[in-house]
Amino acid sequence: MTPAAMGDAAGLGGLTVGAAAAHLGVTVRTLHHWDRIGLARPSGRTGGGYRLYSAADIARLHRVLVYRELGLPLDEIGELLDAPAVDMTGPLEQQRGQLLERISRLQAMVGAVDRMIEAARTGILLSAEEQIAIFGERWKPSLTEGARERWGDTAQWAQFAERAARMTPEDWQRVADTVTTLEQDLASAKRAGVRPGSAEADALAERHRAVMNASFDCTLSMQVCLGRKYVADPGFTAYYDAIEPGLTVWLRDVIDAHARERGIDPDSATWV
Template sequence: MGYSVGQVAAYAGVTVRTLHHYDKVGLLSPSGRSDAGYRFYDEADLTRLQQVLFYRELGFPLNEIAAILQDPHANAAEHLRARQQQLSQEIARLQRLSEVAERAIEVQQTGVALTPEERFDVFGEVSFDLSYATEAQVRWRHSAAHQEAMARADAYSKEDWRQLMREAAVWRAEVLAAFDDGEPADGERVMDLAEEHRRHLTRWFTDCPPAMHRRIADDFVADRRAFALVVPPSQQRPGLAAYLCAAIHANAARPDIPRTGSGDER
C-alpha cells in the first residue's frame, strides 16, 4: 500500500512543495508512481523522511543530510557531535543577545526624559550609542562603580546635565587646542587636562582612580563609540584618541595623583 504526497505531507507536518523539493534534489524520492504519474511513498520512504526531518530539525543543510543518508559508511555520530557543538555555541550567542536586549530595555528606561530638541540642546553633538551603553551595562552590571554611575546619571535633572556638558565642552576645547598646538601628550599642560577629566568623572559619576581612568582611556582607542562620548565625530582629529589615551596614562603615572579606591571596580 502506498501513501500519496498529500497524505505524507499531512502525516509529517510538511508541505507538498517541500516533498516535491526533496524529490527534485534526490533527497527523498517516492518509491512508486501511479499510472497517472502521481507519487506514492512506501514505509521505507516514510522512515527515510523521518530521518531527514530529524536532521533538518537539528539544522543540518540538505546536502549534508543527503551525504549522511546515502553513504552507508558515514559516521552519523561525528556529524551529530559537530552539530551539537555548533548548537551549544548558538545557544550561548542567543543567550548573550537576550541579555543585551534586556539591558537595552533598562538603558532606554533610564536617564533624563527629554524630547529630541531638548536632548540636542543639552548634549549637542555628543552622541550616546545605545549599543555601546548596552554592552557597558552587560559588561559592568556587577560593578559597584558602574551601578553608582548609572544611579547618579539617572537622578540628574536637565539642568544638571546642562552644567555637566558645559564643563565637558570647555575641557574638550582645551584638549583640542593643546592637540592642535602640538603639545606633547606627556607634557604638563595635557596631563593636567587628563587629570581634570578624571576629576570630572569622579565629581559627576563615580570615584575614578587612575587605574580605572587608564582602562577608560584604552576604550577611547579601542572603540570609536566610547571616544564619541568625549569628542563628537565632527571635532575629532586623526590620532586624537590615542593622544588623549597617552595623556591619561602619563597622568596616572604621576606620583602626586590621588589614588583613591582600588580601581578594580570597573
C-alpha cells in the first residue's frame, strides 16, 4: 500500500489489522500481541468489533519498529513512547546514528559474504595475472577451475573457500613461498636418495600435509588419496616431475609409508 493510499484509508476510519500489518511488514499476530500488552493499541473499531488503526496509530507503530530494530525490548519501547512530550530531535539523531552504524556493519557483512561466494566459485580471489606473479610462470590459473569442478560439492572445498575469502595477496604470497620451499626440499631429498618411511621422509610428509591443512582439514587418509591423485593425473605428474624427474611417484611413496606407519592402509584409504 502506498503512503497516499494508507493516508486515505486511515482518513476514512482507519486501516484494518490486516492492511496495517501489510503496510508495516509485520504479521497480524504481532499487531495483536502489541495490542494485548498495551504497546500499540488501535484507536478504532468497526461495527463488528474489528480493530481499526488511524494515521496516528500507524505513526506510533512505525516508531515501535524503529526502536525494535535498534534492539530495545518492548517494555522500554513502551516507556519511551508514553513519556511526556519533549523535543525528540536529540533522541532521533542518536537513533539515526545507531542505524547508520548498523547499516555500515551490515554492508561489511555483505562484502564478506560476497567474497565467500566469489571464493566458492573461483577458489582464489586473485586475477590470472596476480596468480602467475605469485605462484610463478608454471602456474596455470585454470587449475583452480578444474579443482572446483572436481571438488566443488565437498565440505573441503567449502572450507577452502571460507579461508580463501579472508586471504590477501600477501597471504597468498606467504603460501606460495611455503610451497616453493617444500617442493625444493622434496626434490633435494629425492635426489639425495631419502627412503620413504625414514624419519626425514616422514617429516616431509607432515610438512606436505601441513600445507594442505592451510586450505582444509586434511587427514592422513585424505593425504594418501591426494598422493594417488598426483600419480594418476597427467597434469599433476607433469607438474611434480618438472621439479625433479620421478618426484611424483616418490612423493606418493613417502606419503603412503608415512600413513602406513600410523595405521592407515594406503590401498584402502578413502577421502575421510
